Amino acid sequence: MQQDRQLELILIELISSRICHDLVGPVGAVNAGAELMEEAGGTDDEALGLMRRSGQEAQRRLQLFRLAYGRAGNSVDASTMHKTVMQAYDADGKVTLDWADHRDIDAVTGRVVLNMIMTAREALPFGGDISVQCDSDRNIRVRAQGKRAAIRPEIEKVLSGPVDPQDLDPRNIQGFFARNLAERLGKRLVVEAEENSVTLIYV
Numbered sequence: 001m002q003q004d005r006q007l008e009l010i011l012i013e014l015i016s017s018r019i020c021h022d023l024v025g026p027v028g029a030v031n032a033g034a035e036l037m038e039e040a041g042g043t044d045d046e047a048l049g050l051m052r053r054s055g056q057e058a059q060r061r062l063q064l065f066r067l068a069y070g071r072a073g074n075s076v077d078a079s080t081m082h083k084t085v086m087q088a089y090d091a092d093g094k095v096t097l098d099w100a101d102h103r104d105i106d107a108v109t110g111r112v113v114l115n116m117i118m119t120a121r122e123a124l125p126f127g128g129d130i131s132v133q134c135d136s137d138r139n140i141r142v143r144a145q146g147k148r149a150a151i152r153p154e155i156e157k158v159l160s161g162p163v164d165p166q167d168l169d170p171r172n173i174q175g176f177f178a179r180n181l182a183e184r185l186g187k188r189l190v191v192e193a194e195e196n197s198v199t200l201i202y203v
Contacts, residue, residue: 060084089130116142159175
């Protein structure tokens with residue numbers, strides 16, 4: 001059973017890596033095309049601006065997905081993950097992220113934290129603040145604070161309880177993936193909820 005789960009995760013990682021790899025080039029070309037149009041004296045400045053912003057946003061998201069889901073996340077350090085997620089969320093403008101102690105986390109654990117942060121982001125429908133803290137016992141807490149902050153029931157279920165593969169869908173796969181990354185390392189994820197605040201704990 002454990003072997004089957006690991007195989008499934010490897011397949012997910014490889015497919016995600018391939019998708020991200022194949023899309024990064026074309027998205028970069030969108031940015032290059034916009035720059036060329038501008039240099040050639042394009043007249044629709046608003047369209048060019050939208051084209052560039054959209055391309056840059058897609059690139060940031062793809063890089064984040066590549067590290068969170070793909071095999072690349074196993075070979076970069078936590079500082080690179082920190083830089084990537086900070087760039088994505090700074091551009092988003094709806095969430096602030098405080099992850100000051102990323103240098104003390106190894107690359108494999110950093111990937112778990114990255115997925116915890118992305119799961120926490122889903123708990124902030126109106127935006128807010130996310131903070132990451134690592135205590136002396138190496139337990140990691142990712143806290144999301146904001147208006148109506150909450151982990152949706154279908155995500156909380158896959159974070160902790162038994163999961164029927166038939167129940168997995170795009171709405172809860174992030175939480176399921178984060179949980180399985182933690183379990184690979186012999187750890188688990190715990191959810192603590194308060195009013196306008198949710199904390200994911202890696203223990």
